Amino acid sequence: MKVLKTLNNAASYAGQRLAARQQRKYIDRHATELFHMPTGEDRYRVALYFADEMVNAYQIRQWYEPIKQLAQYVPVVVITRRPDSALALREECPLPVYYAPTIEDVERLVDSQDLRLVFYVNQNIRNFQMMRFNEPNHVFISHGESEKAYMWSNQLKAYDYVFSAGQAAQDRLNLHLRNYDAQARTRLIGRPQIDVSYLAPYSLNTSLPTVLYAPTWEGDRPSMHYGSVLSHGEKLVDALIKDGGFNLIFRPHPRSGMNSSAYGQGVERIRQKLATANATSAARLLFDDTTHWGWQWAESDLCVTDISAVAYDFMATGKPMYVTTPVSTEATVTDSPALAKVPALTAEEAEDIAGMIRYALTEENEGFREVVEYYFGDVTAGASMERFVTESLKLVVGEVHVEQLPHRRAA
Numbered sequence: 001m002k003v004l005k006t007l008n009n010a011a012s013y014a015g016q017r018l019a020a021r022q023q024r025k026y027i028d029r030h031a032t033e034l035f036h037m038p039t040g041e042d043r044y045r046v047a048l049y050f051a052d053e054m055v056n057a058y059q060i061r062q063w064y065e066p067i068k069q070l071a072q073y074v075p076v077v078v079i080t081r082r083p084d085s086a087l088a089l090r091e092e093c094p095l096p097v098y099y100a101p102t103i104e105d106v107e108r109l110v111d112s113q114d115l116r117l118v119f120y121v122n123q124n125i126r127n128f129q130m131m132r133f134n135e136p137n138h139v140f141i142s143h144g145e146s147e148k149a150y151m152w153s154n155q156l157k158a159y160d161y162v163f164s165a166g167q168a169a170q171d172r173l174n175l176h177l178r179n180y181d182a183q184a185r186t187r188l189i190g191r192p193q194i195d196v197s198y199l200a201p202y203s204l205n206t207s208l209p210t211v212l213y214a215p216t217w218e219g220d221r222p223s224m225h226y227g228s229v230l231s232h233g234e235k236l237v238d239a240l241i242k243d244g245g246f247n248l249i250f251r252p253h254p255r256s257g258m259n260s261s262a263y264g265q266g267v268e269r270i271r272q273k274l275a276t277a278n279a280t281s282a283a284r285l286l287f288d289d290t291t292h293w294g295w296q297w298a299e300s301d302l303c304v305t306d307i308s309a310v311a312y313d314f315m316a317t318g319k320p321m322y323v324t325t326p327v328s329t330e331a332t333v334t335d336s337p338a339l340a341k342v343p344a345l346t347a348e349e350a351e352d353i354a355g356m357i358r359y360a361l362t363e364e365n366e367g368f369r370e371v372v373e374y375y376f377g378d379v380t381a382g383a384s385m386e387r388f389v390t391e392s393l394k395l396v397v398g399e400v401h402v403e404q405l406p407h408r409r410a411a
Contacts, residue, residue, distance in 0.1 A: 023083035027099060034086050034099035037112045044077040044113040045396055046070060047136070048095070051081040051126035054088045058254050059121040059143035062293055064094055066192040067119075069385055070392050071095065072407050079109065079118075081126055092291070103129050110135075116396040119163075123155050131158060137395040139163055144309020145191065145375060147339065149223055149332045152176035162186045163391065165312070168338070168375045187391040190376045190384030194316045198295035202249075204284045209361060210247040211240060212300035215324070216308035217253035218263040222330035226307045228347075229256065229266040231327040235350040236304065237270050241277045241285065243354040249296055250274055251288040253308075302357055304345060307333065311342070316376050318368065320360040322353075341371045 027034055038044065048067055050060045060078070067076055078097045080086045086099035100106045106129060109115075115136045120127050121143050131138050137160045142151070145165040152172055156162050157180055164170055164186045173182035204210055213236060218227045229252065240248050250270055257264020271287040278285040288296065293313075297303075303314040303321040311323050315338060322345040326333060333339075343360065345353070372379060377387070 020083050023087060024101065027083055027086060031087065031090060031099075034090060034097055035105075036096070036098070037109060038075065039112075042075055044096075044098075044109075045074040045116050046076040046392065047115055047118045048076065048078045049118050049120050049127065049130050050078060050085065050089075051124040051129075052085065052122060053082060054085050055254060055258070056122065057085070057088070057291070058293060060089075061092075061291060062143060062193050063119070063121060063141065065196040066385060066388050068094055069192075070389050073389070073393060074396055075408070077109075077113075079106070079130070106130060117392060120159065123150075123153060128158070137161060139395065145169060145312035146309040147172075147307055147334050148226070148309075156180075160185075161395070163189050163388070165189070165191055166373075166375045166377045172334075188377055189388040189391055190379060191313065191316050192385040192388040193294060193313065194297070194376075194379060195382050195385040196294060198292065198298060200295045200299050201290055202284065202286055202288075204247045204299060205282060208245060208247050208283050209301040209357070210249065210284075210299055211357060212249045212251060212296050212303040212305075212314070213237065214249075214251040214296070214303065214305045214308075214310045214314075215253065215256075216306040216310070217255040217258065218260040219331075220259055222328065223332040225328035225331045226324075226326050227253070227256070227263060228306050228324040228326075229263055229270070231347040232304075232324050232345065232350040233270060234266060234273075235347075236353050237273055239351050239353050241273065241281070244281060244283060245354065246357065247284045247286075248274070249286045249288050249300060251293075251296060251310075254289075302360055304353070307331075307339070312338065312375060315342070315368075315372055316379050318372060318379075320363075320365065322356065322360070338371050338375060341365065341367045 048063060070076060076095055078089060078093055078095050079100055080089055080097060081100055086097060089097045098109055100109060110133050118130060118136045118138050119141050121141060139161045140156060140159040141163045154177065162185060166188055170182045170186050170188065173180060173186065215228045215233055216226050219225045237250065240246050252267045256267045274285040274287050297314055297317050302319060305311045306324045314321050321342055323339060323342050325344045325346045327347050
């Protein structure tokens with residue numbers, strides 16, 4: 001069995017290498033704009049760095065719109081290191097994409113451009129090939145706010161600055177990181193994604209309330225076992241289908257099933273249940289695997305999610321929500337003002353979710369507003385986006401007043 005697994009892994013690796021060579025040849029012949037380096041005033045000054053495969057593209061997609069806002073003032077580029085990601089981003093990304101397969105390609109870009117700021121959305125090991133350059137400010141922007149242990153990784157010390165959502169994130173870093181001045185090394189920007197208008201790709205039954213169930217994945221280590229698909233999800237979905245009084249958007253994490261086939265099978269069972277029930281239900285019962293994350297907040301009246309960035313994204317809407325309690329005793333669960341104020345949902349309660357949702361939709365949670373401010377600061381329309389753009393431009397051109405800066409001409 002071990003030999004067979006080794007052979008399968010070798011065959012898979014060989015196939016990936018062959019595909020990469022074919023993709024590189026295609027880029028060399030038909031997508032040479034991926035090597036474009038502008039000159040003069042159009043030289044790039046800000047980069048969004050993504051060295052990962054497209055299964056993790058959800059991490060970068062959520063930054064398209066905020067970076068587009070920043071691009072109104074300074075030239076920006078997305079740097080990618082994989083040929084498959086370069087070709088995919090070429091099709092979907094609204095920003096210029098530069099493909100840098102080797103460190104020499106990265107050096108050519110840095111030498112020819114005027115990069116003052118590089119953003120990182122994850123902790124890919126190839127980040128360090130970019131971070132060896134001294135000139136740009138290297139800034140970690142992550143891919144969401146949460147109480148996961150990931151949010152206080154010691155790796156954050158490598159960056160010049162961390163753009164954090166609010167005071168809660170700064171306090172979290174002070175608590176968990178040794179020899180780290182969080183006040184000096186963080187900039188509080190809120191959640192600029194909440195200031196973007198999103199179009200929904202589906203129609204819903206507007207006479208019914210809409211529930212978003214957005215569980216996280218199974219995790220890649222015991223401390224990250226927050227995913228609720230197997231413990232809560234199937235019972236929860238069965239209960240809502242049986243009730244019939246709610247639209248349901250089921251949005252599993254894109255990485256679901258990567259480390260646990262059982263977890264992936266649970267997602268598939270829910271997908272099949274929704275497809276079958278939706279054919280005869282007055283409610284819309286949707287399996288959502290669309291690429292964009294954001295329209296779900298606007299369309300939903302309540303969210304059920306796990307300890308993840310989704311909880312904090314939805315929190316900023318001020319709408320009611322439940323956060324599942326992990327069944328794994330190894331999962332890291334810190335004391336959190338957010339989790340203390342947001343009602344918890346245990347695995348045993350999942351079957352009673354319909355009644356719990358109706359209760360939550362009619363009751364006020366008095367302490368919620370203070371928690372939102374603690375985690376995100378000012379969430380009035382446009383405030384987060386303005387903070388993100390302003391803090392970014394400070395690292396590019398120095399102290400600025402955004403309203404006094406000229407907009408760039410259209411490319």
